[in-house]
Amino acid sequence: MSNIPADLKYLSSHEWVRVDEDGSLTVGISDHAQSALGDLVFVETPDVGRQLKAGEAFAVVESVKAASDVYSPVSGEVLAVNESLVATPELINQAPYGEGWLMKLRPSDSSELSKLLDASAYQAVVDAAH
Amino acid sequence: MGLRTPLYDTHVAAGARMVDFGGWDMPVNYGSQIDEHHAVRRDAGMFDVSHMCALDLTGSRTREFLRYLLANDVAKLKTAGKALYSCMLNEQGGVIDDLIVYYMHDSWFRMVVNAGTRDKDIAWIRQQAIAFSVEVKVRDDLAMIAVQGPNARSKVVSVLGEATQSALELKIFSGAELGGYFIARTGYTGEDGFEVLLPKEDVAQTWRTFHAAGIAQCGLGARDTLRLEAGMNLYGNDMDEAQSPLESGLAWTVAFEPTERNFIGRASLEAQQRAGLSRKMVGLLLEDRGVLRSHQPVIVEGQPNGEITSGTFSPTLERSIALARVSVAAQGSVKVDIRGKHLVARIVSYPFVRNGKACIEL
Numbered sequence: 001m002s003n004i005p006a007d008l009k010y011l012s013s014h015e016w017v018r019v020d021e022d023g024s025l026t027v028g029i030s031d032h033a034q035s036a037l038g039d040l041v042f043v044e045t046p047d048v049g050r051q052l053k054a055g056e057a058f059a060v061v062e063s064v065k066a067a068s069d070v071y072s073p074v075s076g077e078v079l080a081v082n083e084s085l086v087a088t089p090e091l092i093n094q095a096p097y098g099e100g101w102l103m104k105l106r107p108s109d110s111s112e113l114s115k116l117l118d119a120s121a122y123q124a125v126v127d128a129a130h
Numbered sequence: 131m132g133l134r135t136p137l138y139d140t141h142v143a144a145g146a147r148m149v150d151f152g153g154w155d156m157p158v159n160y161g162s163q164i165d166e167h168h169a170v171r172r173d174a175g176m177f178d179v180s181h182m183c184a185l186d187l188t189g190s191r192t193r194e195f196l197r198y199l200l201a202n203d204v205a206k207l208k209t210a211g212k213a214l215y216s217c218m219l220n221e222q223g224g225v226i227d228d229l230i231v232y233y234m235h236d237s238w239f240r241m242v243v244n245a246g247t248r249d250k251d252i253a254w255i256r257q258q259a260i261a262f263s264v265e266v267k268v269r270d271d272l273a274m275i276a277v278q279g280p281n282a283r284s285k286v287v288s289v290l291g292e293a294t295q296s297a298l299e300l301k302i303f304s305g306a307e308l309g310g311y312f313i314a315r316t317g318y319t320g321e322d323g324f325e326v327l328l329p330k331e332d333v334a335q336t337w338r339t340f341h342a343a344g345i346a347q348c349g350l351g352a353r354d355t356l357r358l359e360a361g362m363n364l365y366g367n368d369m370d371e372a373q374s375p376l377e378s379g380l381a382w383t384v385a386f387e388p389t390e391r392n393f394i395g396r397a398s399l400e401a402q403q404r405a406g407l408s409r410k411m412v413g414l415l416l417e418d419r420g421v422l423r424s425h426q427p428v429i430v431e432g433q434p435n436g437e438i439t440s441g442t443f444s445p446t447l448e449r450s451i452a453l454a455r456v457s458v459a460a461q462g463s464v465k466v467d468i469r470g471k472h473l474v475a476r477i478v479s480y481p482f483v484r485n486g487k488a489c490i491e492l
Binding site for chain 2: 035036038039041042044060062063064065066067086093
């Protein structure tokens with residue numbers, strides 16, 4: 001069973017979003033996604049400062065098996081990327097909701113957050129995939 | 131629902147991630163694909179390869195038939211149990227399939243062909259066999275487990291018991307029927323090991339026994355990274371009916387000598403040689419960070435020049451490697467187009483890894 005923390009928001013394309021205290025967002029891929037991809041070996045992250053639109057591909061995660069795009073949950077500016085993933089992409093496998101985070105984002109339109117899935121809605125997406 | 135091997139339930143119970151592979155529901159990994167890969171390079175791992183198709187060819191003219199059917203020459207097989215890797219070509223010199231053929235005795239040869247090409251292979255072989263009165267029997271009663279790695283052979287024999295003891299004396303690329311099993315010292319990983327053909331009723335129990343003996347369960351994901359490190363072609367990726375073995379890195383498997391032997395596709399291959407080959411298969415080592423994948427374009431001196439046929443991250447080398455079909459003149463440093471970025475790769479001779487050791491300079 002994949003782990004789906006209740007305090008996060010999700011996309012049906014398997015990204016998670018955490019709203020931090022200062023209003024910025026932390027984004028990664030879900031436990032289900034990392035498990036489906038298998039051992040991750042390469043991560044291509046965006047440049048800090050890049051302006052993203054909701055649904056825009058901002059990163060590529062590659063496992064031994066395949067490459068997969070990762071999509072931005074909302075519009076905004078990239079504040080930081082997880083530099084540890086350059087040398088240790090397997091952090092995503094080991095801690096998808098923790099040390100395996102991909103980027104921090106400053107949202108430009110916080111109303112977009114209401115369109116994201118809560119944990120139970122995302123659970124339904126995962127269940128439907130089986 | 132896809133086709134299932136007799137080990138399907140065993141894989142599901144072990145928590146394997148099942149994927150479609152040429153119409154078969156097969157395990158791609160049981161946990162970490164990289165751990166499974168290392169188990170084979172360092173110790174012993176096993177693969178369910180029961181989806182592959184064993185065929186028994188019998189009749190007094192079987193050897194003569196196979197000398198006509200296959201691009202490699204079964205006349206090289208002089209000792210019972212000896213195996214040969216060969217392409218089976220169409221008249222245009224394209225590759226219908228690549229396979230292993232075992233010489234059992236003078237009126238019996240055994241072939242193992244790919245799962246995805248099974249139906250067309252059987253139809254083609256039966257059609258060609260009529261003129262030679264050779265009977266082709268599909269051995270759907272057999273399952274197959276490949277056990278690979280430096281400790282694979284000793285672990286297999288310790289489990290299968292006394293009757294299989296002499297399997298340890300098998301030479302590389304030879305097999306024998308021992309204690310109800312057909313055991314061959316062959317494989318698709320670049321490591322030593324056995325491929326074991328056995329009655330499908332027995333395979334689940336044998337798999338469990340192997341696992342209990344410390345042989346790791348490995349999926350098709352690790353099988354692919356192992357074979358690519360070993361520089362072995364994958365049918366459908368690295369060659370197919372539109373490709374000649376001479377432009378697929380498989381010229382070494384085509385026996386042009388003796389010149390009087392006629393085989394299907396020979397005239398076309400000779401015509402290609404006279405006209406001059408335009409492409410060749412090369413190994414690539416990515417110098418930049420990233421992962422090479424099949425169909426990525428190769429760029430030489432600013433111009434598109436062929437493409438990658440198989441690419442992956444190499445767990446042993448911790449670098450990305452690939453096979454690519456490029457112009458014969460290409461050498462040295464090239465670029466590969468990965469999502470619009472041109473990354474630097476170096477042409478290297480392959481295999482990349484054999485018997486646990488790197489064969490190229492990083």
